[in-house]
Amino acid sequence: MAEKLKIGVIGAGGIFQWAHSAPLKAHPEVEIVAICDIDLEKATAAAAQHGIPQAFSDYRDVIALPDIDIIDICTPNLFHSEIAVAALEAGKHVFCEKPDAVNPGEVLRMKEASEKSGKVLMVMRNNRFRPASRYLKQWIEQGNLGQAYAGRCGWTRRRGIPGKGGWFTTKELSGGGPLIDLGVHFIDLAMWFMGNPKPVSVTGATYTKFADGPDIAGSEHSKFGEKAEGEGIFDVEDLAIGFIRFDNGASLQIEFSWASNIEEEENFVELRGTKAGFKFSNGKLGIFGENNGVVTDLVPRLGKDTGGHGENLAHFIDVVKGREKPIFTIDQGIDMIKVLSAIYESARTGSEVKL
The missing domain is CATH 3.40.50.720 (NAD(P)-binding Rossmann-like Domain)
Known part of the structure; x- marks a missing residue:
């Protein structure tokens, strides 16, 4: 051995x-x-x-x-x-x-x-390894989506600020709030499904409205990180919204929050293509198109979804061992951080930022 x-x-x-x-x-x-x-x-x-x-x-x-x-x-x-x-x-x-x-x-x-x-x-890009993501990527590569020209993605929490007052909410340590914490997951997934087009411009806005109030009990996400004793630091956003344009003409709307007065928490990626569209929301996948002149919905039955973290780590080991080519490249990571940084800059200046 x-x-x-x-x-x-x-x-x-x-x-x-x-x-x-x-x-x-x-x-x-x-x-x-x-x-x-x-x-x-x-x-x-x-x-x-x-x-x-x-x-x-x-x-x-x-x-x-x-x-x-x-x-x-x-x-x-x-x-x-x-x-x-x-x-x-x-x-x-x-x-x-x-x-x-x-x-x-x-x-x-x-x-x-x-x-x-x-x-x-x-x-880590664990969401690429979830059963729905793997199914969708293969389905898209077979040409079933057609041209992906527009989409939405987000992760909006009703309540769930991680480690309030600790490193998560301290910009110097975290780089930002839910945009960099949660956005990296689903913006990446949307761009991956779209074939990793190059982002060319962004517009964004950020809001901090829940820094001074208590983090309401009952959200599992508030257990992440370590809360600071006393007041702590909260100098990041708790909501970010934005719009990304790509070099192929496609566009993507985004919304990420740790706390919002909404009906329920949702994490999702939705893409519209010329042949079909889909929405992957809270672990459930629906595909929407038409067949023989009839509008149809397809709901695939997929395997157990464990979040993809273990599968991502196993893939990394396979790459180190030379058995697989990497599903993720650092150039994709560079594009991701450019997008996130530009959204923060757009929010600061109130203007579109070219990449």
Whole structure:
């Protein structure tokens, strides 16, 4: 049996515990040998919980371990690029949680470090691995959608501000609010379904209306992150809306919120094509078109949807092993962060931003 790939995890918080730990521990070809968190007590507790032999408080100590093959980054957004570049320069493969980085320049640094090192760099795009997404991508590539010319996507929560007052709501650490937290998921999915056209301009607006009130109990999303004692910091948006134009003439409306007075939470991607259209909403997929002159609806019966995180990590391992070509490239990540940054700029200036 081939020797297992050794993984060092940076960040022992909720995303590692919730989305990374189980699939990595279950994968027969990898072994987590070190975990790091700026809070050493948290790293030590996670190491004990998951049977990880070494715990550290400085990510540089993990990268310096000679037997480490892969660095898995699960930190606040600000540190994604810093750790990724250091790991790649040390000759490690890198898997990183979304978003890729907090600005386009940092993603470019990651790309350059990856190309120079020859190591694999991949950022989490778990929604591409959900059963409906895989079905739709194949269905689209078979020509069933026709030309995708317009769409909408979003993730709107009634209540669910993650870690209010903590790093999620602190712009310096997160890069923004729901646009960069949730938008990266469904803007990416929409653009992927559209064939990754190049964005050429955006218009956007952002709002912060729930910073001063209590985060209403009952939303599972408010459990993400760690709330700050006392007031904390809340200098990001809680709602972002916008419009993206692409080089092929297609367009995409977007809306993302952590808190809004709406009927119910929804996450969705909807595309209109010249042959058919579809809506993937809250895990349910419907395809709308016509057949033999009759308007028809198609509702595929798909397998269990686990969110795609484990499948994304398994795909990364397959790419490292040379068995598969990457479904995600860092150039797609550069386009994503350019879009998000431009929407924030448009919201600030009140004007359209050209890319």
